[in-house]
Amino acid sequence: MKPINVGLLGIGTVGGGTHAVLTRNQEEITRRAGRPIHIVAVADRHVERARELVGADVKVTDDAFSLVDDPNIDIIVELIGGYTTALDLVLRAIDNGKHVVTANKALLAVHGNEIFAAAQKKGVMVAFEAAVAGGIPIIKALREGLSANRIQWLAGIINGTTNFILSEMRDKGLSFTSVLHEAQRLGYAEADPTFDIEGIDAAHKATLMASIAFGIPVQFDKAHVEGINKLDAIDIGYAEQLGYRIKLLGIAKRQANGVELRVHPTLVPSKRLIANVEGAMNAVLVWGDAVGATLYYGKGAGAEPTASAVIADLVDVTRLATADPKNRVPHLAFQPDQLSDLPVLPMSEVETAAYLRMRALDKPGVLADVTRILADLNISIDAMIQKEPAEGEDQADVVLLTHVAREKDINAAIHKIEALESIHGKVTRIRMEALNG
Ligand code: NDP
Ligand code: HSE
Numbered sequence: 001m002k003p004i005n006v007g008l009l010g011i012g013t014v015g016g017g018t019h020a021v022l023t024r025n026q027e028e029i030t031r032r033a034g035r036p037i038h039i040v041a042v043a044d045r046h047v048e049r050a051r052e053l054v055g056a057d058v059k060v061t062d063d064a065f066s067l068v069d070d071p072n073i074d075i076i077v078e079l080i081g082g083y084t085t086a087l088d089l090v091l092r093a094i095d096n097g098k099h100v101v102t103a104n105k106a107l108l109a110v111h112g113n114e115i116f117a118a119a120q121k122k123g124v125m126v127a128f129e130a131a132v133a134g135g136i137p138i139i140k141a142l143r144e145g146l147s148a149n150r151i152q153w154l155a156g157i158i159n160g161t162t163n164f165i166l167s168e169m170r171d172k173g174l175s176f177t178s179v180l181h182e183a184q185r186l187g188y189a190e191a192d193p194t195f196d197i198e199g200i201d202a203a204h205k206a207t208l209m210a211s212i213a214f215g216i217p218v219q220f221d222k223a224h225v226e227g228i229n230k231l232d233a234i235d236i237g238y239a240e241q242l243g244y245r246i247k248l249l250g251i252a253k254r255q256a257n258g259v260e261l262r263v264h265p266t267l268v269p270s271k272r273l274i275a276n277v278e279g280a281m282n283a284v285l286v287w288g289d290a291v292g293a294t295l296y297y298g299k300g301a302g303a304e305p306t307a308s309a310v311i312a313d314l315v316d317v318t319r320l321a322t323a324d325p326k327n328r329v330p331h332l333a334f335q336p337d338q339l340s341d342l343p344v345l346p347m348s349e350v351e352t353a354a355y356l357r358m359r360a361l362d363k364p365g366v367l368a369d370v371t372r373i374l375a376d377l378n379i380s381i382d383a384m385i386q387k388e389p390a391e392g393e394d395q396a397d398v399v400l401l402t403h404v405a406r407e408k409d410i411n412a413a414i415h416k417i418e419a420l421e422s423i424h425g426k427v428t429r430i431r432m433e434a435l436n437g
Contacts, residue, residue: 001034001035001036002035003035003036003037003038004033004035004036004037004038004074004075004314004318004321005038005040005072005073005074005075006037006038006039006040006073006074006075006076006077006314007039007040007041007042007043007067007068007070007073007075007076007077007098008039008041008042008043008067008077008079009042009043009044009064009067009068009076009077009078009079009080009086009089010043010044010064010078010079010080010081011042011044011046011049011050011053011054011079012044012079012080013187013302013303013306014079014103014130014303014306014307014310015042015044015077015079016053016303017302017303017304017305017306017307017310018039018077018079018306018307018310018311019039019042019053019054020303020304020307021304021307021308021311022037022039022307022311022314025311029311029315032315033314033315033318033319034318034319035318037311037314037315037318039054039058039077040058040059040072040073041058041059041060041061041067041070041073042054042058042059042060042061043060043061043062043063043064043066043067044060044062044080045062047060047061047062064080064085064089065088065089065092068089068092068093068096068098069092069096071096073098074098074099074321075098075099075100075101075314075317075318076089076090076093076098076099076100076101077100077101077102077310077314078090078093078100078101078102078103078104078107079102079103079104079310080104081104081106081107081190081191082104082106082107082191083104083106083107083110083111086102086104086107087107087111087115090102090107090115090126091114091115091118094115094118094119094122094124094126095118095122097122097123097124098124099124099125099126099127099317099321100119100124100125100126100127101126101127101128101130101310101313101314101317102126102127102128102130102131103128103130103131103306103309103310104128104131105128105131105132105201105204105205105208106195106200106201106204108126108128108131108204108208108218109203109204109205109207109208109218109220110204110220112208112211112218113217113218116218116331116332116336117336119331120325120331120336123325124325125316125317125320125321125328125331126331127313127314127316127317128208128313129309129310129312129313130306130307130309130310130313131204131205131208132158132205132208132209133156133158133205133282133284133296133298133300134160134282134298134299134300134301134302134305134306134309135298135299135300135302135304135305135306135308135309136282136283136284136296136297136298136299136300136309137296137309137312138156138209138284138296139208139209139212140312141286141294141296142154142209142212142213142286142333143212143329143330143332143333144329144333146286146288146291146294147333148288148290148291149288149289149290149291150254150288150289150290151213151214151254151286151287151288151289152253152254152287152288152289153251153252153253153254153286153287154209154210154213154251154252154253154284154285154286154287155249155250155251155252155266155274155284155285155433155435156202156205156206156209156249156250156251156282156283156284156285157247157248157249157274157277157281157282157283157284157300158202158205158206158209158250158282158284158300159196159199159201159202159205159248159250159282159300160183160188160279160280160281160282160299160300160301160302161180161183161188161189161190161193161196161197161201161280161301162196162197162199162202162227162228162248163247163248163277163278163279163280163281163282163300164179164182164183164188164279164280165179165180165183165197165228166228166231166236166246166247166248167278167279168182168279169233169236170236170240171278180193180197183196183280186280186302187301187302187303188280188301188302196227197227197228197229198225198226198227198229199225199226199227199228199248199263199264200225200227202225202227202248202249202250202263203220203223203225203250203261203263204220205250206223206250206251206252206261206262206263207219207220207223207261209250209252209284210252210259210261210344211332212332212333213252213286213333214252214254214259214340214342215332215333215334215338215339215340216259216339216340216341216342216344217332217339218332219261219344222261222343222344223261223262223263223344224261224262224263224264224347224350225262225263225264226263226264226265227248227263227265228248228265231246231265231430232428234357234397235355235357235428235430238355238357238385238397238399239267239355239430240270241385242267242355242383242385242399242401243269243270243271244267244268244269244270244275244355244432245267245268245270245275245276246265246266246267246268246430247265247266247268247274247275247277248263248264248265248266249263249264249265249266249268249433250262250263251263251266251433254342255345255349255351257343257345257349258342258343258344258345258349259342259343259344259345260344260345260350261344261345262347262350264430264431265430265431266430266431266432266433267355267401267430267431267432267433268432268433268435269434269435269436272435272436273295273297274295274435277297280299280300280301280302281297281298281299281300282297282298282299282300282301283295283296283297283298284296285435287437293437347407348406348407348408348411349406349407349408350406350407351404351405351406351407352404352405352407352431352432352433353382353401353402353403353404353405353431353432353433353434354401354402354405354410354429354430354431354432355399355400355401355428355429355430355431355432356399356400356401356402356410356413356414356417356427356428356429357397357398357399357427357428358370358397358398358400358417358423358425358427358428359395359396359397359398359423359424359425360386360395360396360397360398360422360423360424361394361395361422361423361424362389362394362395362396363394363422365422366398366420366422366423367384367386367398369420369422370398370400370417370420370423373413373416373417373420374400374402374413377405377409377410377412377413378405378409379402379403379405379409379410379413380402380403380405381400381401381402381403382401382402382403383400383401384398384399384400384401385398385399386398386399395424401432410429414427414429
């Protein structure tokens with residue numbers, strides 16, 4: 001059987017894992033794909049290191065464009081990252097009639113519409129299982145396994161670096177910086193780790209999942225993005241006392257008038273399975289009207305877990321390469337002419353419960369003022385804790401949990417509470433999700 005020839009762009013963490021797994025499991029993978037899958041050429045800036053990894057039989061170059069222009073190559077695997085050179089390479093590979101496999105969520109979240117349209121026109125596939133939640137086959141599940149359902153919402157821990165940081169800080173009391181360095185050493189973090197800690201990487205992934213779940217174009221620019229960089233350890237402790245864990249969630253939710261697309265630290269009831277996902281593990285909870293809740297769990301980053309997804313795509317592309325392009329699985333699950341114009345809602349229209357922490361003077365009437373402000377805006381209180389002031393202090397922390405309310409009303413309440421003379425400093429707000437239906 002004629003092998004399928006692969007050109008690998010980038011042999012760093014994921015590229016190295018892809019080469020290693022493809023070599024180690026070659027026989028098993030060939031039995032699945034129906035044809036041997038051969039990496040015939042590798043492009044990386046580090047030519048010597050690449051040569052050491054792949055041996056003498058594979059062409060090695062630092063010129064990635066020479067691979068996308070090579071007529072002997074059937075599939076380009078893009079694992080260099082970024083959205084500049086990677087975009088040029090992917091578009092040129094497509095233009096040259098090559099299928100593309102990529103783990104590059106940043107590229108697809110920002111330029112996906114252009115890339116998928118170009119691939120559609122050329123009749124080639126762009127496969128991206130590895131771009132969301134590393135080794136978890138969540139793209140396959142959303143795009144194919146759940147295709148009977150009207151998906152109502154999904155919520156995921158989709159950034160291993162931040163989940164690792166939150167877990168290590170809570171369990172071992174380690175500092176943010178030391179845990180981040182460890183995540184970088186383990187190969188979880190992005191080239192620019194601010195993408196991880198500021199929630200951008202999770203928003204790239206949530207954007208892709210939202211498009212597949214709801215059949216809407218890729219709209220990263222409309223996502224609301226907050227990371228864990230402003231999270232205070234004291235809130236992790238109070239959340240625990242109230243029966244919650246704080247997780248950085250990527251959320252996509254269908255509402256009557258549009259779609260919520262947001263990433264932010266979120267209080268999740270501790271008893272939910274997803275609240276107990278620790279370390280660099282990822283998990284995505286999806287709610288479909290027919291199936292109810294389904295949960296997907298596994299390693300969301302690292303060399304071989306991500307390679308697992310890259311190679312699954314290679315097998316898919318190998319199997320489908322000869323199929324009529326019209327009968328392939330559409331890139332965004334829905335047929336390209338059936339994408340919906342359901343808008344992504346502005347954050348002010350989003351509805352969530354909220355955790356509000358404030359520093360209040362310990363004197364009569366303060367809580368009454370706060371609760372009046374909330375009541376005037378139709379925000380009802382679910383739970384409250386008031387700490388004793390520390391020895392010699394006249395202020396104490398007050399934590400309120402609200403029922404579900406509109407973001408713009410919570411914003412207005414925070415504004416008014418902060419203006420009270422008896423409240424010192426800013427109100428900390430962390431959104432909450434019950435994730436139960
Ligand atoms: P690495 O930085 O480990 O590997 C990328 C390699 O490509 C490096 O050797 C890099 O060289 C090289 N490279 C970059 N630009 C070029 C270029 N223009 N020409 C030739 N070589 C180039 O990245 P990862 O393997 O971690 O990530 C690759 C992709 O996979 C990214 O899109 C990332 O977001 C995604 N991803 C990563 C995961 C992970 O766990 N690491 C998980 C899921 C997705 P240099 O170092 O000099 O830049
Ligand atoms: N930096 C990403 C993470 C890699 O930490 O999850 C996987 O996409």
